[in-house]
Amino acid sequence: MSGRLEGKVALITGAGMGQGREACRLFAEHGARIIALEIDEKALADTVALVKGEGGEIAGFVTDVSDEEQVKAGVEGGVAQFGKLDVVYNNAGVLWRDYDSSVVDTPRDHWDKVIAINLTGVFLVLKYAVPHLKENGGGSIINVGSISALVGFSRPQDAYTSAKGALIALTKSLAVQYGPDHIRANIIHPGIIDTPMQAREMAKPEWVADVVSSIPLGRVGQPRDIAYAALYLASDEASWVTGAELLVDGGFIAT
Ligand SMILES: NC(=O)c1ccc[n+]([C@@H]2O[C@H](COP(=O)([O-])OP(=O)(O)OC[C@H]3O[C@@H](n4cnc5c(N)ncnc54)[C@H](O)[C@@H]3O)[C@@H](O)[C@H]2O)c1
Known part of the structure; x- marks a missing residue:
């Protein structure tokens, strides 16, 4: 084990499934202690058990990232347990194909709900997490966009796409604001x-x-393909990388 995150504390949202779960496993394998935030209690418990079973250290908090009180409790609870914060990986997101469509077909409350999770959720996590990164003397913020924020898709999911596009702008703003505090911000x-x-x-x-x-690379991606990109951005290997957009798509956008 190379321990590329040895000594670091990493907060990961949407930790119960998919890319979030895989990041919890990989980050823990590389020496990070994990603060796992997840809305689904059972999925969270499964991730916590999996990481512990693999010898990792992880604390789970049932958290809806769109609920400010829950986010505050999760961030503060995790930092209280592990004593500091180095990495914030804003992975949680929802793509509800039957719920979110074109602007003309999307009911207002559907728009609000998708934005609340995919964009406001990132704002809320950062609101409580950034002071801890500053206190730590620096850290790494990793946001998650989507290829759908880079090109127009023929099957519209306009709230999702808008939230992901806004995260690109937010990431750059964070990079500029907090560079002097040694806090890096990048988006995958x-x-x-x-x-x-x-x-x-x-x-x-x-x-x-x-x-x-x-x-071009002839297959869909696996959660580990993204977890490795996040591992790099979380690690000190990326200490001069901020404000960057890292495309991990098998070459899809290059075609
Ligand atoms: N899978 C893809 O093809 C793809 C492509 C581009 C971008 N993304 C993005 O990657 C990220 C991870 O997606 P995934 O594919 O692992 O999805 P997933 O649905 O498999 O996992 C997402 C996790 O987030 C959790 N979650 C949902 N709403 C939440 C909330 N309000 N608060 C806390 N947790 C919540 C879910 O319960 C789940 O555990 C998302 O931001 C997604 O938009 C995914």
């Missing part, structure tokens, strides 16, 4: 990743074949 844009978020689509062989035909 995943391509199509095989997680519970894509389970319904991944179950359709024709959909998978169509998507894969547009991916």
